[in-house]
Amino acid sequence: MSKKLLSERDICTKFISPAIEDAGWNKLTQYLEEVSFTDGKIYVKGRLTTRGTRKRADYILYYKPNIPIAIIEAKDNKHSVGSGMQQALEYAQILDIPFVFSSNGDGFLFHDKTNEIKIEQELNLDQFPSPESLWEKYKLHKGIVTAKAEQIVEQDYFFDGSGRRPRYYQQNAINRTLEAIAAGQNRILLVMATGTGKTYTAFQIAYRLWKSKTKKRILFLADRNSLIDQTKRGDFKHFKDKMTVIKKRQVDKSYEIYLAIYQGLTGSEEEKNIFKQFTPEFFDLIIIDECHRGSAREDSAWREVLSYFKAATQIGLTATPKESDTTSNSEYFGEPIYTYSLKQGIDDGFLAPYRVVRIGLNVDLEGYRPEMGKTDIDGNEVEDKIYNRKDFDRTMIIEERTELVASKITEFLKGYDRFAKTIVFCRDIDHAERMRSALANQNSDLVSKNHKYIMRITGDNDEGKRELDNFIDPEAVYPVIATTSELMTTGVDAKTCKVIVLDAEIGSMTKFKQIIGRGTRIDEEHGKLYFTIMDFRNATDKFADKDFDGDPIRVKPLPQDADLGNIIDEEDEDTTPIIDELSGENITEQLTPKEPPTVREPAEEYKKSKREKIIINGVDVSVLVSRELHFNKDGKPITVNLHDYSKEMLQNKFHSLEEFLTVWNAADKKEVLINELAEQGVPVDALLEAVNRDCDLFDIICHVAFEQEPLTRKERANNVKKRNYFTKYGEQARKVLNALLDKYADEGIENIESMEVLKVNPVASYGSALEIIQSFGGKPNYLKAIKELENQLYQIA
Incomplete structure (x- = not known):
């Protein structure tokens, strides 16, 4: 041949x-x-x-x-x-x-x-x-030029027999790290989006270095107890009896793998600095999880730990590298040796895509000015000035605003899934409690059956913190809705979280990325393949920021360029208070004792803060605008008119109606062409929603790009039936084709192209899949009949 x-x-x-x-x-x-x-x-x-x-x-x-x-x-x-x-x-x-x-x-x-x-x-x-x-x-x-370097790079992964292997980007990160260490680099930064397996990657790095005897004693550092417990029970469990968690004041130095939180190693007094019980040369390798937090600041107690063990190779892991006027990860660790972004993760199908619903309230968009003589709930006159979105729930509480937000969240869930795991991010602890109460009133039917349907999970609340594991557990039904302020921004591996509500001002890009990361994990077993962001504060404007999914840019001046002292820009600095999950104590100050950033809402100041706010009611609060944001293929919001954007995209692909018809009719499967259009950035679903859900995408494209009058799917199906072209088929085959037309009218072309359609009614009522295919004289004839049916559907006068 x-x-x-x-x-x-x-x-x-x-x-x-x-x-x-x-x-x-x-x-x-x-x-x-x-x-x-x-x-x-x-x-x-x-x-x-x-x-x-x-x-x-x-x-x-x-x-x-x-x-x-x-x-x-x-x-x-x-x-x-x-x-x-x-x-x-x-x-x-x-x-x-x-x-x-x-x-x-x-x-x-x-x-x-x-x-x-x-x-x-x-x-x-x-x-x-x-x-x-x-x-x-x-x-x-x-640059692998020595036998020792080759030994490091060649060491195999850990395989546990489960079939799990590093994904390609994890493999890239691991290999680049080992190659860098083999070449003598001792400060390494890895940037990987939330949900992409940073801890698993860290474990494989640590295991290969430990197994090759390159690094004999390893310290894994995090800033939350939950992160350490998660690491010990999860990816690092294979170290077994070689591993310990540093908790006691007197440390046991006989282990090889140590896990610790910074605040467990440091204190404001010298005798509380447990890390100094180790010699500076004790650890060969330190892995710093979430290194965008305190370790990025030069004057933090966290940096003191890293400086003490300066002889060790140090690897920083983060989804959100910190780069600001006063803080720089890249200055300490060097430029990232590997970056895997949220956009890459979504494009590869490893992370869940998001839909964004923006809801603008009148008082937020127009501002609120109290009428003359307006008093708060205590009878005090409210100062005459314009209050805006940044004031609400920080210095002023409008009770009707809280109730309306709770109402819109409930309305969305009722139309979607009332048991979809939902995190509501609030301004502070007081706001989270008021939102919990407002949501409870809106969902009294479910709350009466189980009060844990809605829980406030914040650093000061023991009952809520005890439910954090249940919220994360895919098998646990309750809690369903969690209201929070800061505690759940990081370290919460909520695979089944389907809804994220933003009702707080988010100045920091770092914090915004962390919050969005709560929804990016995929859990196909439980039907979680995408998530929805409900935005009441225009926080999703940050999607349009070039820094959202770009490489970190070092903006911190070097000492010879400027002397900024300890100036902190609240918009750039992550001022998130660190709340210890076990005690509920705000520990930010003990971590940065020299000159800590202002902490907006320590748990112990909760009541004082609440008293300082102006609380009013009797205000007309309404929704001015509610719309879904659409994104281009680069993940940036489409800011122009959706119709105009789509028209330009389609006309760039199909230069004439005739060219489009040729491509459409030649496609073996219309579903493949539809998916190709979506991959190339045409907002397919948005167009169907905006023009007419009952229309076929074929008609939407003809209408938007070439100004043809669209027909509904039902009209197209009826036109085919009127032509009576079925007469050449036998009675059984005619019934099947009529049923397929009805299926098309209800659901679209993708369904009738699938062989699975033969197994569902009304088609399945005419026999088994094999019997139906035989009524056409075999599978080739059946497929030919489907192609002819499509040609009939898409005839244009």
């Missing part, structure tokens, strides 16, 4: 795989075929979700299981030898792989990122490089 007639898979089997194996690559341990390395982006369509296409490499070659070093993109022999190179290069960049090959079965085009003189060359099939030759080039490229 001519090579030109072979499929791509045949080319792989008959030519590419034998060439790889002849070069010395072991089929069982050193190369994988058809490797999917992303999960496929999740697209939200109303309440339904679909997955986009996974990124898949034809071959990935590994020197060892933890070290991918080459990628091959295969094409059939009708293509040239290098036709797969551009796609292979894109994948190689994502996977951090230096050696890239393209092949059509005749030979290979080799792209060598390590060769600055001749970056590409063609090779015959028998010239494919051996594992050893590529490994030698790899080591030179990465």
Whole structure:
């Protein structure tokens, strides 16, 4: 048989795989075929979700299981030898792989990122490089020049037999870290979005360094008890009896892995500085979780711990690197050696996408000026001035505003899912308590059945804190709604959180990212594939900020440039009070004793703060505007008119109505084309919502891009029935086609294209899937009939 007639898979089997194996690559341990390395982006369509296409490499070659070093993109022999190179290069960049090959079965085009003189060359099939030759080039490229460095890099991952392996970006972060340490770097920063497995990544780094005996004593530092407990019970549990948590005043120095919170190591008095019971050289490696918090500040007690153990290799982990006038992670740790952003996580399908509903209240958007003689609830006259959104719940409480916010949250949940786990972020503890009460009144039917339906979970409230684990537990029904101020901004792994409500001013980008991160985890088992943000304070304006998903930019002046002393910019500085989960005590001051930032709401000042607020009622509060924000393919909000934005996007893709019709009719499956449009940034679901939910996307595109009058799906289905073209089919097949038309009218084209439609009514009432297919004379004839049905549906006069 001519090579030109072979499929791509045949080319792989008959030519590419034998060439790889002849070069010395072991089929069982050193190369994988058809490797999917992303999960496929999740697209939200109303309440339904679909997955986009996974990124898949034809071959990935590994020197060892933890070290991918080459990628091959295969094409059939009708293509040239290098036709797969551009796609292979894109994948190689994502996977951090230096050696890239393209092949059509005749030979290979080799792209060598390590060769600055001749970056590409063609090779015959028998010239494919051996594992050893590529490994030698790899080591030179990465600066692995000593036997000790090679020992560090080659150490295998920890495998527990569960089948869990690091995802590609975790693998990149781990390998880059080990390579940096092997090259002598001792300060390392990893930036990974919330929900992407920073602790698992840290464990694999620690395990490989510990197992290779490169680092014998390791300290994992966090700032919350819950984070330490989560780490001990979770990813670090495999260290077993080699691990301990530092809690007591007298430390046991016989362990190899230590977990601790900063405040357990430090104190305002010298004798309380437990970390000094260790010698400065005791730890070889320190991993700092959430290092954007206190450790970023030069004058903090947290930094004192790191400075004391300065001989140790120190790795900072964060989703939100702190860069401001007075604080810089990159100045301490150096520039991040690897960054995996929220946008990347969503695009890859590892993180949940979000929908944003913005609700603007009249008093927030227009401001509130009290009428003459207006008094608060104690009878005191209210100062005559304009109060705005930043004042509400900070210095002024409007009772009707709280009630309306609670009402809109309840209204949304009733139309969505009343048992969707929801976090309501409030201005402070007092606001969180008032919101809890207002929500309880709005949901009295469910609260009367179980008072834990709504709980305030804040640092000062023991009952609420005890319910934090239940809120996080996917199997626990209650609590459903948690009102909070600061306690749940970090360290809360709430996989099933489906709704985040923002009713607080959020000045810090760091804090905003942390809050959004509470919803980004996916839990397919429990139906959590996306989450909704309800924004009452325009906090989601930060999505439009270039810094939201960009690389951190160092803005802190070096000492020779400026002497700023201890000036703190509240908009940039994370002034979140640190509340110890066990005691409820605000411990921010003891962590930054030299000159702490102003803490807005320590738990012990709760009552005092409440008394200082003006509380009024009898105010007309209403919703001025409520709309869903839509985002482009880069994750930025669409600020122009949705119709105009979509028209431009569609006309860039389809230059005429005729071109669109040709592409639409040629598509084997319309669902694939619809998903492609969504992947390219066309707001498919938003268009259907905005124009007419009962219309097909076909009509929406014709209407928006080419000003055609749209038909509803029902009108299209009826038009087909009037043509009576079914007469060429037998009675059973005619009934099935009529049922499929009804299904199309109700639900759209994607459903009738799926073979699953044969298993549901009304189609299933005409027999089993096999019987229905046989009524058309077999599967090819059935598929042909579906294609003809689509052609009939999309006829344009």
